[in-house]
Amino acid sequence: MSREHVSHDDIEKFAKDRVNLPKEWADEYRAQAKRLRDKLSTYVSEHPDFTLKKMLISGSLAKGTALRTLNDIDVACYISGADVPQDIEELLEYLAEKLRSAFPNFTPDQVKPQTYCVTVSFKGSGLDVDIVPILYDGDPDWYGNLVSQEDGSFLETCIPRHLEFIRTRKAKDADFSQVIRLAKYWVKNMKTERDGFRLKSFMVELIMAKLLDEGKKFNDYPEGLQHFFSYLATSNLTDIIYFTDYYKKGDIPTHSEPIKIIDPVNPKNNASKLYTRKQADMIVDAALDAGDAIDAALAATTKEKTVYYWQKVFGSTFQI
Structure with missing residues (x-):
């Protein structure tokens, strides 16, 4: 393969300039999330009825796969207690009320319950922090139930293990995260060019993890992307x-959906369950x-x- 005109280094520079979240931005976003967490911790110490057990930055920022x-920012909020609502709508309003109390200077539009989280908007930076409640019953590995982003139902998850899953693979290949970011940028471009195209970030990460586990290398970015595209094309996503x-393979129940990409921390959860065959073909x-x-x-x-x-x-946007 020729690298005369656009090389691995050129793709790397493009990623640095156009794709990746700059480190200084990421550091500031993490600091902002930490300030929110510290403020909530102070509130909890003064209001023991709010049984907040743990707060963790999650999502692409925590995994190192965020785009520019x-x-x-997603922040997981582990909550337990007999008075915590089990109804999803009531749970989100319960959390919103606690956040409004913790941040009395915020205007009402800065703390809004959404379908699966409560969004806290910071007017200064323009950044939104999505506080995702997780109902926690004391599991030592920090399993709990969150509200699914896809259909609003409760879904068992484990944020520390999700982060560990990615971290162990980044340790195997230093370029793992970068090729994920490049693939996510491709997805972003496809969404603007192809009506109805969708491929969520979690699915991209898991496909890349599969390829890495099978021995694929990502240190050459054009080749690493070709591993990804070749897998999609040859597997037909079947x-x-x-x-x-x-968990063990035998723990996975039968999944009948067209695409089957199983959550690495919960064998009952097909991360691609809402995708149709038409969307897979796209x-x-x-x-x-x-x-x-x-x-x-x-x-x-x-x-x-x-x-x-x-x-x-x-x-x-690709220019060399």
Whole structure:
């Protein structure tokens, strides 16, 4: 494969300039989340009726897979106690009331219950922090029930293990997170170009984890992306993807959905359960086109043509 016109280093520079969340931004976002957590901890010490057990930054910021366009932070809030509502709508309003009490200077529109979380908006930075309540019953591994982002139902999860799952794979391959970010940027571009296209970040992360576990290397970014696109194209997204870090294969129940990408901390949860076969076909078709574009870019004889084909993957923002 030719690297004459656009090399691994060029893709790396593009990622640094256009794709990745800058470290100083990430540090400030984490600091802002920490200030919120510290404020809540003070409130809890003064109001023991609010049985907050743990707060953890979660999502792409915590995993190191966030894009430059990140505009909200997920913070998991473990709550327990007999007075904690079990109804989802009541639970979110309960948490919102506690947050309003903890932040009396906030206006009502800065603390809003959503479908699965309570969003705290900081007017100064324009950043939103999504406080995700997790009903906790004392499990030593920090399993609990959160409100699913997909359908609003309760879903068993374990935030520390989700973070550990990614952390162990980053330890195996230093470029694991970067190729995930590049693939997520491709997804972002596809959403603007193809009506109805969807492929959530969690699914991208798990597909990449599968490839890593199978021995694929990501230290060459064009090749690493081709591993991803080739898998989507050749599997047709009909394989079941699962991991045995925290459960055995035999623990996985039968999943009948078209795409089966099983949550690594909960075998009962198919992370792709709401995806239709039509949506799967859109993902496969887009991956085929992206793979062909990279092949064409690597074979192109001029820089102009090479950049043209890479723009089919990343959009017009790709410039070298």
